[in-house]
Amino acid sequence: MFKQITSPQNSFVKELVQLKEKSRLRKKTNTFIIEGLREITLALNGDYEITTILADSSIIYEDDFETLSNLLPAEVEIIEISNDVYKKIALRDSTEGILAVAKGKNLALNNINFKNKTPLILIAEAPEKPGNIGALLRTADAAGVDAVFIANPKTDLYNPNIIRSSVGCVFTTTIATGSTSEIIDFLKENNIQMYGAALTASVEYQTIDYKQATAIIVGTEATGLSNEWLNNTTKNIIIPMRGAIDSMNVSVSAAIIVFEAIRQRNL
Structure with missing residues (x-):
């Protein structure tokens, strides 16, 4: 009973x-x-x-x-x-x-242990909308990325709207949070290449070799990546736009780049 x-x-x-x-x-x-x-x-x-x-x-x-x-x-x-x-x-x-x-789990960077020497990491800087965070986590799960890092988080990951919009992928993905500075230091210490989605000083995303240890970094649709990221990336990348607008939803952009990285790794 x-x-x-x-x-x-x-x-x-x-x-x-x-x-x-x-x-x-x-x-x-x-x-x-x-x-x-x-x-x-x-x-x-x-x-x-x-x-x-x-x-x-x-x-x-x-x-x-x-x-x-x-x-x-x-x-x-x-x-x-x-x-x-x-x-x-x-x-x-x-x-x-x-x-x-x-x-909840401890989401500190120092708890991260990669299972291979060439991890693929998706990083989102200061995402606020639970729907976008949930969609990013669904993308990460679908692609099988090694980890998702949230830099300067604005919303706690156990917000019920994130759990709902991620359809539970918040539980299937290795996640860490930290400041932008902390995450940049972590990536440098682990010799992980950094490719930031940006509109300026960028090369087309498909021209990059993603087979090495790689982090793909996306910012918010409103402000993009901070200068701290743009000044530290290995290279900035862009998805060429064919229409009148110059950007897409952050989760869509992340999915396009992440799946290009997966395509290359499966060749």
Whole structure:
């Protein structure tokens, strides 16, 4: 018999609502909420520690719950919640009636260990929009890059909108955060070539050899890369535009360049 919570006014439910809404609380407690069977499964496969499962039995399929239960360590607390409680905590109503509370990982650069000598890294400087960050993480997962670095992060990676827009790829990708200076130092220390997407002093992206240890750096659509990056890159690269505008969505640009690097590496 599982513990049950039926009232949206329950103190634990109120804490979870705050956890969903407030980045400061997520950072203070190093915990966050995951919605959806697929996302929770990806987090477990990515060695994230789940502390609590909350299940709305009026929504979740019994087979799905049993499958998930078989993946959970014995110490995970399972709580049955009412539909009113579920709707109070959940960001969306299409996540199979299942929620989890998880612990965040240490995203420091010094925790990064590459599995090969020629890693391919995608770096985003100061991204703010959760949708863009999620799309970058989906690109990284699809391409199988070795790591994603977020320089000067403006949004915490366990924001529920990033988890949602990344469709759980925040859990499948090796991620580190740091200042631009810290990441540049890391890349130099590890002899990783730096190619920054920029409009000026650039060569076309497909002319670069990406087979060596490589970092592809993208900035925001509004301001591009900072001078600190532009002054330290091995070379700046550009995607030639054939129409009236001079830039694309950052995640689209990143995908084009990353998949060119993958194409070259597969030759």
